[in-house]
Amino acid sequence: MDLAVVAKEIKKDDLLQMYYYLRLTRTLEERITALYRQGRIMGGVYTSHGMEAIAVGYASALERDDIIAPYHRDMGAFLIRGITPGEVIAQYLGKRTGPTKGKDGNVHIGDLKRGVIGFVSHLADNLPVATGAALAFKMRGESRVVITNTGDGGTSRGDFHEALNFASVRKLPVVFFCNNNQYAYSTPLHLQMAIRDVVERAKAYAMPGEIVDGNDVAEVYLAAKRAIQRARSGEGPTFIEAKTMRMHGHSEHDSAKYVPRELLEEWKKRDPIMKAEQMLKQLGYGDKATLKEIEERVKKEVEAGVEFAEQSPLPEGREVLDGVFATEDEVQP
Amino acid sequence: MTTAAAQEVTYLEAISQALDEEMARDERVFLMGEDIGPYGGAFRITEGFQKKYGEWRVLDTPLSESGFVGAAIGAAMMGMRPVVEMQFADFISCAFDQITEVAAKNHYRWGAAVPMVIRAPFGGGVHGGPFHSECPEGWFFHSPGLKIVAPSTPYDAKGLLKAAIRDPNPVIYFEHKFLYRRIKAVLPQEDFIVPIGKAEVKRTGGDITVVTYGATVHLALEAAELLVKEGIDLEIVDLRTLIPLDKETIFASVRKTSKAIMLHEDNKTGGIGAEIAALLAEECFDCLDGPILRIAAPDTPVPFSTPLEEYFLPKVGDIVAAARKLAAY
Ligand SMILES: Cc1ncc(C[n+]2csc(CCOP(=O)(O)OP(=O)(O)O)c2C)c(N)n1
Numbered sequence: 001m002d003l004a005v006v007a008k009e010i011k012k013d014d015l016l017q018m019y020y021y022l023r024l025t026r027t028l029e030e031r032i033t034a035l036y037r038q039g040r041i042m043g044g045v046y047t048s049h050g051m052e053a054i055a056v057g058y059a060s061a062l063e064r065d066d067i068i069a070p071y072h073r074d075m076g077a078f079l080i081r082g083i084t085p086g087e088v089i090a091q092y093l094g095k096r097t098g099p100t101k102g103k104d105g106n107v108h109i110g111d112l113k114r115g116v117i118g119f120v121s122h123l124a125d126n127l128p129v130a131t132g133a134a135l136a137f138k139m140r141g142e143s144r145v146v147i148t149n150t151g152d153g154g155t156s157r158g159d160f161h162e163a164l165n166f167a168s169v170r171k172l173p174v175v176f177f178c179n180n181n182q183y184a185y186s187t188p189l190h191l192q193m194a195i196r197d198v199v200e201r202a203k204a205y206a207m208p209g210e211i212v213d214g215n216d217v218a219e220v221y222l223a224a225k226r227a228i229q230r231a232r233s234g235e236g237p238t239f240i241e242a243k244t245m246r247m248h249g250h251s252e253h254d255s256a257k258y259v260p261r262e263l264l265e266e267w268k269k270r271d272p273i274m275k276a277e278q279m280l281k282q283l284g285y286g287d288k289a290t291l292k293e294i295e296e297r298v299k300k301e302v303e304a305g306v307e308f309a310e311q312s313p314l315p316e317g318r319e320v321l322d323g324v325f326a327t328e329d330e331v332q333p
Numbered sequence: 334m335t336t337a338a339a340q341e342v343t344y345l346e347a348i349s350q351a352l353d354e355e356m357a358r359d360e361r362v363f364l365m366g367e368d369i370g371p372y373g374g375a376f377r378i379t380e381g382f383q384k385k386y387g388e389w390r391v392l393d394t395p396l397s398e399s400g401f402v403g404a405a406i407g408a409a410m411m412g413m414r415p416v417v418e419m420q421f422a423d424f425i426s427c428a429f430d431q432i433t434e435v436a437a438k439n440h441y442r443w444g445a446a447v448p449m450v451i452r453a454p455f456g457g458g459v460h461g462g463p464f465h466s467e468c469p470e471g472w473f474f475h476s477p478g479l480k481i482v483a484p485s486t487p488y489d490a491k492g493l494l495k496a497a498i499r500d501p502n503p504v505i506y507f508e509h510k511f512l513y514r515r516i517k518a519v520l521p522q523e524d525f526i527v528p529i530g531k532a533e534v535k536r537t538g539g540d541i542t543v544v545t546y547g548a549t550v551h552l553a554l555e556a557a558e559l560l561v562k563e564g565i566d567l568e569i570v571d572l573r574t575l576i577p578l579d580k581e582t583i584f585a586s587v588r589k590t591s592k593a594i595m596l597h598e599d600n601k602t603g604g605i606g607a608e609i610a611a612l613l614a615e616e617c618f619d620c621l622d623g624p625i626l627r628i629a630a631p632d633t634p635v636p637f638s639t640p641l642e643e644y645f646l647p648k649v650g651d652i653v654a655a656a657r658k659l660a661a662y
Contacts, residue, residue: 117445118445122430128402128407129403129406132411159430162397326448326502327446
């Protein structure tokens, strides 16, 4: 189907904004990778290079009061929720101005005020948590929804299945995304599961499932919109498999020699940013000047972020002792 | 409260009352677990609750400990106050990951409060065998970010559960199955809590301190009655809360008596008694007049058959023997 025809349903400003976030994600992650290569980042760097359209697409479809429980390749979702590039870089550098104040690293970013449930390394652990947030909304009769994401590897965990089952039994307002980038670290999909499409997993829970082109931001956005609409109207959860390809190593230390080069060459032609540009041009929204302006703006914002993060203080050693327990005033109202 | 004045309630009824009163007081409080709805729970603690509070506040879950503990975490972070029932504490292992990696760490990592309670019926003496009699508190004792309580009386059971529900942190509430219908008390009519983090001296005595919690508190009290005839006067410190540990009360008692016995039903190696013994060695070495002794279950799973389980569980005689040995120093 012609991309532009599908995307006609989306407002011009929304599409341009998604393009901006695609660009911001790419530029920010490239900058973080560069910092990593300079040895200025200690922990792991997991990027969404080539997969930016998934997080940008689903997070753009949400309303302000909704919640996300993202996984480790969802940078775009953080940015859309209002986490700034400066905060992200501060987080990577272990600075006190990062969302975890140096307690945790990389994309382990959480902030309930901005509707972000922090990722935990144990893959799929946040899926039951996302269903619980949705349960709270349903119990209180609020029309808020939760979107959560996982990799194809994460869908083999028991917690994935426990979450889908519970959400479906109780018709909770939650949308499950799966970023199927075909590899879990070095494990290819056919050694991860005996089925061909991850979406088949949803059948066991009587959950409607859908496959989308994960490299097409408009398609992801529209699928998310439909699922969110279902969730908000009390019809329960939806499963969306976004097919894509991991274009970098599992983390930046990994050269990913186990991925056939031809496969990467093929997927390179489907780069989500390139695709979005073509779509904008076809629709007559993306003249050179507009796109150039976005590119320049994004670069400036990322550089300002680096500046902010570098000038931010590191925490002091004894702050390690702070925050093991919460106080009453920190509980959500 | 429906109980008439001066009527005795069991430990189990005390738990039930606490849940009922907290649900009535605060509509954010809701219950989740297997078979807790129309059936009323494996031990009937929530009997009649679903009728009173509805299907969503007394929520029957699929058989899915990790899934529903995770869901409780999510709901708690959104401002609810979930109380999760483990049908038996043993099955908490299925939710271990959610408890230690998500609930325990979220506030430390990114400031999200997780105000939830996990009720875990634990302990032996009921012929439950290896999968229905465990004391898993040691697994969590080592995981910062959780609070752990283990009441020994109806008063503490009610007061600690209320405190746990009102606490802004994840609290694991270990309720001892052996005590459910065996221990009774008259409870105050008015609302009360037992503060988390405070041990209680359940019996004062000048000769030897016994540090314990849960069902073994009652063994220690029995032993004390026997020993007093021999002129040995036990002081019994009931921890009530395991995390945060009330070190002050323990140290004050041992500084007074100069002798200490650690007593618990959990396996000996790596148990809570081991930690307290180490703390005493660090902090109270100068005032000790004898070795710190430990009485605990052997390092085996909990067995099924009566003679095996009897051998396994700590007994009054063990306490008497240990006290005599210490008194001789
Ligand atoms: C429970 C668990 N086991 C192992 C790991 C180590 N690990 C981190 S990422 C990863 C692969 C993840 O693959 P997938 O879920 O497909 O996501 P992707 O990284 O491919 O986007 C592994 C094995 C982990 N984080 N959690």
